[in-house]
Amino acid sequence: MMMQLFTNNPKYDIVICLGPQHIETAKVVIKQVKRFFQAKQVYLITNVSHFEKFQSFNLTNLIFVNENELFDRFNFQSVADFLRQKINDEDRAGWYFQQFLKMEISKIIQSDYYLIWDADTIPLKPINFFDEEEKVLIHKSEENHTIYFKTMEHILGLKKTVNYSYISEHFMVQTKLMQKMLLEISKNAGDLVWPYHILENIAAKDISLSGFSEYETYGNFLNSTNPDSFRLRTSPSELLNTTRNGSMIFGTLPNTKDLKFLEVLGLHYVTFEIWQDVNPKDIKTNKRRVAFFFLLEKIPMLKSLNKLIIKNFRKTYSLPQPL
Template sequence: MKQIKLLQERGPWKYSHFLLLKLCKLLMLGFHFPDLCLSKGVDIVYVVHNKDAGTLAQSIKSLELIKNITINNIFIITNDATMLKGLVRDDRVSFISEIEVLGFNVNHYQYPLEFTALPNRSGWLYQQFLKLGWAYTSPSENYIVIDADTHFIEPISFFDKSDRFVFFGTEEWWPPYFAAFFLIFNEKHKALWSRTAHMMIFNRQHVLQMLSELESLHGLPWHEVIAKTRPLNSHACFSEYETYANWMLLRHPNECSVRPSYNTNTKNPELNQVRGRFNSISAHSYLNTET
């Protein structure tokens, strides 16, 4: 496996973390969530590209499986609300234009690639700006970002019994994400497992604090700081999930908790047997284009 090779290259300590996560998932540790006394009011945020329009309604319908929250609003950030309005019928949904969130469009920071078959990655980077930049607009103290191609099949929670934020650990380990973290904060990451799990809870004040810290460190707008991490020979230079989770571990460790991510994808050959073993499924569009 490429994953294992990457971890082995980083040494036995990182590889041991990978094996520990595999063991936790084998034993189904952290799969079930307790019911808490109080529900937290949160917003749900989707950043939606047309390629994921077909899965969005299913994802919204599955939100009832998120425990211990009350959904205040569902915000869909998109550059094409016309088509989505015909697919999504939910009174809680509001459509927000991308330009309204950031004040600039997808072409503001170009991310062309050299020596790869992948297209321009400007849109991929831009959607990460949207998720972080939403903190300036969010009417709620906490907002949960969910990838539009992901829906829930079993109960899940973003708060634990100690009222800490739950971050989900995955087997993915992409070194450029951690290199970017060091580049922009001049500090090493703290997470032992990756946090790129197709979903994350963000605290509005903490995101604003993180972005303000970036601007103070570099004397530049926060999105320009992040944009400087993009090399022309890497298709994935930065992760908003990885960055925020590691920053939280450094600045607010007592508010963080981690559980294994029990997510699978629609190409799983045992998809008809996933209930009780996974709590979410992702229908990645890029899997449908593989030959």
């Protein structure tokens, strides 16, 4: 079933938080976001040293945000110093910092909503983020990391309110509600900038792993304060087909033909994670098979072979069936 697009939905901005490991993938992401999504502004939060790598895009609605100037008294080094003092290990500094940035930017966003979109996730077709009643559509998952909710209870006095996870590769945020949540967190932060309050409320044994989730925290705050403003994707026309195994299939930097084939497979977006254990031989083979697929597309009497190619890809990489 084709997704019906609602062109009169609320206007929104897009926020992409970018580390050095995702620069080349993010170039593809931005082009695809511009192609498929109707965003007013695209905010790219990254280190100022990376700005020049995107200047050639020449997009009037691409706004660069220096990650170390978004807060008044807090930056990447602040997180690294805190972790070094608490556990003598700053390896997770970037992981925590990017979450704080995606929350703090709500203070400068001008639109009523902003879409957080992961820098390693490439969209393949238009997607509705609101339904016909202008409710935000949530793409749920099945994660259940207990530590996230312990931290959430410490900083907001809020327990987990749903039996699913809000963690995905994107989240449509209501700007004022995120601002409201930050005010609640700040009430207990004293004179410190609010991220310190979060970091201080993560147990030392947990902080070196994954001690906080901006998606779970905002999602549960949303459900407890404004439950009628969103709903889960449920109907076939709303559900999203996705995979996080893009790097295993085509490596971390897919070309145009790779993306076209993933779209043929019925996927709405694909994540290309740099940490995955990729096999260069498999990637080379997959690219040859894709070239063969599009060659067969030009020969009607051989098109039936393409069904076997598609079936094999879906089975090998556990890809979802088209809805």
